[in-house]
Amino acid sequence: MTPSDSGYVDYFAELELDEDAKPGEVRKAYRRIMKDLVNEIAAVEITEERRARYLLQMAKLNAALYVLRETESRDEYWESRKELIALEKEWIAASESRDPNVDRYRKAYDAKLRDFLAKYVEDLMLAAGRDKECVEASNWDAAHERHAFRILRHYRQSLYREILERLPFAEVTPPQIDWKERQGAVTRLLSHGGM
Amino acid sequence: MAWGKSKSASVEKSVDMDLGAEALAKAVHDGDMVNFRLLFLPFSPLRKDSSERLEDEKYAYLRPDSETQSRPEFREALAVVRERTVWQHIESELAANRPAQLPWELVLLLGDNAVRLGKYTNAAQAYEVLRIRRKMQEEFFRQADEALDAGKVKRGVRGYVAATSLEYDYAAFPEPLPKVPDFQRRALILHGVYPERVEDCLPLQELEAFLRAALTYLLLDAPAAARLESRPVAQRLAFLAELVQQRDPEWRAFVHRYREACDLMRDFDKRITRATAERGRTQASLAGEIEEVLGQDPRAIPSCLLGRTIENGEWWQYMQELAYLHPAAALFVSRQLVGDVEILVPRYRADSPVPRELGLITGPGSAELRTN
Numbered sequence: 001m002t003p004s005d006s007g008y009v010d011y012f013a014e015l016e017l018d019e020d021a022k023p024g025e026v027r028k029a030y031r032r033i034m035k036d037l038v039n040e041i042a043a044v045e046i047t048e049e050r051r052a053r054y055l056l057q058m059a060k061l062n063a064a065l066y067v068l069r070e071t072e073s074r075d076e077y078w079e080s081r082k083e084l085i086a087l088e089k090e091w092i093a094a095s096e097s098r099d100p101n102v103d104r105y106r107k108a109y110d111a112k113l114r115d116f117l118a119k120y121v122e123d124l125m126l127a128a129g130r131d132k133e134c135v136e137a138s139n140w141d142a143a144h145e146r147h148a149f150r151i152l153r154h155y156r157q158s159l160y161r162e163i164l165e166r167l168p169f170a171e172v173t174p175p176q177i178d179w180k181e182r183q184g185a186v187t188r189l190l191s192h193g194g195m
Numbered sequence: 196m197a198w199g200k201s202k203s204a205s206v207e208k209s210v211d212m213d214l215g216a217e218a219l220a221k222a223v224h225d226g227d228m229v230n231f232r233l234l235f236l237p238f239s240p241l242r243k244d245s246s247e248r249l250e251d252e253k254y255a256y257l258r259p260d261s262e263t264q265s266r267p268e269f270r271e272a273l274a275v276v277r278e279r280t281v282w283q284h285i286e287s288e289l290a291a292n293r294p295a296q297l298p299w300e301l302v303l304l305l306g307d308n309a310v311r312l313g314k315y316t317n318a319a320q321a322y323e324v325l326r327i328r329r330k331m332q333e334e335f336f337r338q339a340d341e342a343l344d345a346g347k348v349k350r351g352v353r354g355y356v357a358a359t360s361l362e363y364d365y366a367a368f369p370e371p372l373p374k375v376p377d378f379q380r381r382a383l384i385l386h387g388v389y390p391e392r393v394e395d396c397l398p399l400q401e402l403e404a405f406l407r408a409a410l411t412y413l414l415l416d417a418p419a420a421a422r423l424e425s426r427p428v429a430q431r432l433a434f435l436a437e438l439v440q441q442r443d444p445e446w447r448a449f450v451h452r453y454r455e456a457c458d459l460m461r462d463f464d465k466r467i468t469r470a471t472a473e474r475g476r477t478q479a480s481l482a483g484e485i486e487e488v489l490g491q492d493p494r495a496i497p498s499c500l501l502g503r504t505i506e507n508g509e510w511w512q513y514m515q516e517l518a519y520l521h522p523a524a525a526l527f528v529s530r531q532l533v534g535d536v537e538i539l540v541p542r543y544r545a546d547s548p549v550p551r552e553l554g555l556i557t558g559p560g561s562a563e564l565r566t567n
Contacts, residue, residue, distance in 0.1 A: 176299070
């Protein structure tokens with residue numbers, strides 16, 4: 001994944017596969033990785049932090065199988081991802097060249113990004129958890145789904161923020177932060193009695 | 196709210212931009228992100244094509260009063276608003292027919308003022324927009340740890356409170372939001388399971404376990420509490436005492452009520468013990484004692500703790516309100532079943548230095564409040 005790809009969930013990478021992997025390879029890789037994960041979960045004491053991490057890993061693997069095992073859904077996903085990456089580049093170029101239509105590019109990209117993350121990070125991950133093949137391999141049940149709602153929403157928004165960090169500033173002018181000044185500001189704030 | 200409206204359909208008006216600059220400076224001075232954003236929205240009274248007027252009575256809250264105008268923080272904010280490049284940017288954004296780009300200099304100052312005033316959700320939003328929130332948290336933690344190393348507990352606590360209060364909740368629906376202190380919810384989680392055994396009862400935990408739970412609860416952040424684990428017990432104890440005060444300026448009022456509730460609890464405890472001891476003497480005396488015990492309504496105890504009675508109030512209703520008013524109170528009470536009524540009672544370890552440090556008990560001879 002290149003820096004400009006990061007944040008756009010890559011299901012091929014989740015299954016350690018190349019993008020031209022065949023459905024048979026997808027199933028094989030899914031079963032192998034899911035089996036290892038289930039064994040790992042069985043061997044450790046489950047804390048709240050571990051539960052969240054394992055649920056997310058499971059949800060990602062389930063979604064990877066769900067999306068990649070059919071040619072149609074796989075192509076749709078991959079095209080959508082490529083289109084999003086292209087839109088990001090267009091917006092950055094428009095911003096750097098001070099294109100007067102920069103806001104149009106930003107809006108088009110932002111809408112596409114939100115749709116992509118909502119579909120491939122939240123909706124399909126939950127839908128995959130109800131799929132027979134995924135349920136059999138991962139033992140995913142209603143309790144998992146209940147916990148997963150919040151975890152997936154957090155994951156989706158974290159990805160959104162991660163992507164946003166590398167993009168041009170839109171809501172605010174590009175800040176010129178002087179971290180020496182910031183250290184001084186924090187010192188002053190901590191000295192302030194009313195805080 | 197809509198962008199792209201036709202200029203011909205809009206009403207041009209004259210805007211007093213001196214007053215506009217003061218309104219912007221007031222929002223920055225107040226650390227108020229909502230009002231600051233409002234001044235750039237399509238219907239902002241600062242826009243010439245908006246029919247809203249800043250001079251109207253309904254916008255009085257946006258204008259600074261004379262007391263605000265005399266403050267150095269306001270004058271500093273106004274000076275930044277009037278800086279040539281900042282002012283030019285503001286004017287061009289207010290004239291443009293699109294979402295405004297906020298000037299970073301003002302957003303940064305707004306964030307700092309919000310921290311100064313303890314308006315952490317505003318500060319978190321300002322720093323998040325500038326993409327410096329996490330680094331600001333790290334800086335607060337770093338300086339707070341330095342202060343604790345130097346024995347400056349008060350300053351250390353301020354730093355931890357600021358750092359943890361700048362946290363964001365990315366799982367909030369539908370959009371991420373700054374984390375808010377939700378002690379009324381967290382207190383219910385702390386007491387979610389009825390304490391059948393002593394080790395299940397939070398106030399009766401060993402000192403180490405109690406400090407860990409208390410700091411995690413009051414800092415609203417387990418990793419932040421974990422940062423303090425390696426510090427000496429005495430320092431964590433002092434940290435907890437200071438944190439309780441900073442979270443709850445009215446703590447002394449609770450302490451007074453807590454002591455009264457302890458007296459009620461002791462009296463109640465004695466009655467139960469006497470009734471139990473006399474059981475078996477005669478049927479009549481047992482019935483009489485039970486009547487005597489139950490005659491004293493145990494619900495007087497949670498009412499005393501809270502300072503008011505909730506009609507037909509359940510233990511969790513008392514807990515929610517108590518934790519909202521006095522966050523640390525949830526650390527020194529527990530659930531207790533009395534007959535068929537479950538109530539909140541004061542509970543602490545007499546051998547722990549914590550309740551004494553927080554003024555909940557005085558003197559070495561205070562008896563432990565037992566579970567029965």
